[in-house]
Amino acid sequence: MQSNNKILDDISQLMTNAMGVAQGAKDEANTAMKSMIDRWLADRDFVTREEFDAVRAMAQKAREENEALAARIAALEGKK
16 A cells, blocks of 8 residues: 555656646747747837837927928018
């Protein structure tokens, strides 16, 4: 009877160790995949939404200033 318990204990320990190894492999695979995706995105020079919105706001402001200056030039040329 004692030998059956020893075999079951060994099998249980083996399964526990296998689950720990599998969990470690899963975590390592997730980390490697995330790293690969981060590198791929960085190589593509994508911008974040915040960066895009900031540049869009700067372009809108420049457009408005350009229109204001064009109107001012037109007014000055009209006075001559």
